Amino acid sequence: MTVSPGDPVRRPVCVRPGTVVSLVLSPRTDGKRWTAVRSSAPALVLVTGRQVAADGTAHVSLRAAGTRGGSAEITVSAKEPDLAGTGGVGFTLAVTVTPYAREG
Numbered sequence: 001m002t003v004s005p006g007d008p009v010r011r012p013v014c015v016r017p018g019t020v021v022s023l024v025l026s027p028r029t030d031g032k033r034w035t036a037v038r039s040s041a042p043a044l045v046l047v048t049g050r051q052v053a054a055d056g057t058a059h060v061s062l063r064a065a066g067t068r069g070g071s072a073e074i075t076v077s078a079k080e081p082d083l084a085g086t087g088g089v090g091f092t093l094a095v096t097v098t099p100y101a102r103e104g
Contacts, residue, residue: 002024015064015095018064023062032079032090035077035078039072068097073094075092
């Protein structure tokens, strides 16, 4: 999933347990840089990797729990490079994990 300047700052996605989502955040046009990535429910959706390239593109890997269903918000902060602190939320991914139906 790619997020580009001008895209909505909040996006929903529905995945199955065990899914890995690769999130690519294009460089921002407002001078801010992508910083911290947090999951509201790390036991359900875990941030497993984060890299920021020299051009400001951020690459994040998210892994959904193996069997459970539920929802989590992944927030990505953005801030001016020369300011202290974590910055404000620049993008939110609302992840819903939906288990496969059980027979029986």
